[in-house]
Amino acid sequence: MSAYVAIGESAPGDQVPESIDGVNPFGAQGEWLRCALHTHSTVSDGTLAPEHLVLAYEEQGFDVVAITDHWRLAQVPSTQRVLTIPAAELGWDIEHPHYPRQSAEFLVYGIDHIPDDPGGDRANWYTNPAENYEVRTFPDLTAGVSWAQTMGAVVYVAHPYWTQLPLDDLLTQQGFAGIEVFNGSCHEETGRGDSSVWWDALLASGRRAFGIGTDDQHYPLFELGTGWTMVRAAERSQEAVLDALRDGMAYFSHGPEIHHIEVVEGAVEVACSSARSVLLQSEEELGLAITVGRGGRRQGKILSTDSSGLITSVRFDLSFAPSRYRRVTVVDANGRRAWSNPL
Ligand SMILES: [Zn+2]
Numbered sequence: 001m002s003a004y005v006a007i008g009e010s011a012p013g014d015q016v017p018e019s020i021d022g023v024n025p026f027g028a029q030g031e032w033l034r035c036a037l038h039t040h041s042t043v044s045d046g047t048l049a050p051e052h053l054v055l056a057y058e059e060q061g062f063d064v065v066a067i068t069d070h071w072r073l074a075q076v077p078s079t080q081r082v083l084t085i086p087a088a089e090l091g092w093d094i095e096h097p098h099y100p101r102q103s104a105e106f107l108v109y110g111i112d113h114i115p116d117d118p119g120g121d122r123a124n125w126y127t128n129p130a131e132n133y134e135v136r137t138f139p140d141l142t143a144g145v146s147w148a149q150t151m152g153a154v155v156y157v158a159h160p161y162w163t164q165l166p167l168d169d170l171l172t173q174q175g176f177a178g179i180e181v182f183n184g185s186c187h188e189e190t191g192r193g194d195s196s197v198w199w200d201a202l203l204a205s206g207r208r209a210f211g212i213g214t215d216d217q218h219y220p221l222f223e224l225g226t227g228w229t230m231v232r233a234a235e236r237s238q239e240a241v242l243d244a245l246r247d248g249m250a251y252f253s254h255g256p257e258i259h260h261i262e263v264v265e266g267a268v269e270v271a272c273s274s275a276r277s278v279l280l281q282s283e284e285e286l287g288l289a290i291t292v293g294r295g296g297r298r299q300g301k302i303l304s305t306d307s308s309g310l311i312t313s314v315r316f317d318l319s320f321a322p323s324r325y326r327r328v329t330v331v332d333a334n335g336r337r338a339w340s341n342p343l
Contacts, residue, residue, distance in 0.1 A: 184226025255336025
């Protein structure tokens with residue numbers, strides 16, 4: 001946990017892993033759009049009608065809303081400020097079912113219809129009239145992704161920690177852009193909102209997978225705005241947002257902001273809102289931390305702080321062994337996090 005392997009210090013038999021192609025939205029042209037990418041309306045089990053839901057997000061400063069009702073497509077026009085993206089929360093039969101789970105969910109963005117018969121096991125389909133939702137399934141996630149790709153739609157796996165999605169049921173599937181690493185509703189309700197363990201498993205296996213953060217809102221006063229994704233889109237259009245989601249041009253948060261990340265020769269520099277800790281994370285023991293306060297590690301240089309001594313920019317020298325990926329996590333004084341995609 002504490003030590004890291006210095007460059008040139010790899011153990012006998014170690015193979016230098018091939019790195020995942022990273023992304024850095026902070027240097028890209030375009031604009032930052034605050035996106036709600038997992039939210040429910042009265043079209044399924046949410047409590048606000050689609051038009052009211054979009055207005056609620058508008059009041060909270062969001063730019064993009066993708067309503068993801070269960071197996072139903074909420075059609076709601078964009079407003080002057082908020083761009084809406086047709087989306088849904090669908091599912092697939094998992095290969096290793098476990099109580100109470102026979103299927104798992106994915107989020108799909110940029111669709112024009114919901115399939116009547118997605119081809120999964122009908123024993124796993126059900127309707128819940130009391131809560132106004134239904135569940136159908138694709139036979140596997142790869143089949144769901146193939147269906148989505150016929151429309152140019154983009155797929156992210158929903159809340160794998162909350163679902164307790166068996167890793168084999170994720171690692172064997174193809175074509176999805178990434179996973180919902182943070183889900184505010186799961187975090188508030190059961191403390192199972194942070195799925196970064198699943199993300200690291202994908203990345204450490206060599207899979208190029210991106211993350212999003214969401215609130216999975218059903219009850220606005222309880223959940224709305226408890227997680228979000230900042231997308232760096234070439235322009236404020238559906239096509240540009242879908243391209244950015246497909247390519248990982250985003251970071252996501254339930255508190256802090258990441259202002260800038262720059263990968264310079266042999267180093268990574270991060271500028272952020274006031275933070276107690278900034279982490280450069282990779283597989284296993286590879287990684288660096290800069291933390292202020294009691295017990296804080298300083299495996300890099302603090303470039304600036306705010307008036308209370310919290311970090312606002314840091315520099316990590318890449319002093320650890322070659323790794324498959326590197327990603328940044330910023331932790332604020334309340335323990336809330338913001339995550340970059342792999343750099
Ligand atoms: Zn949901």
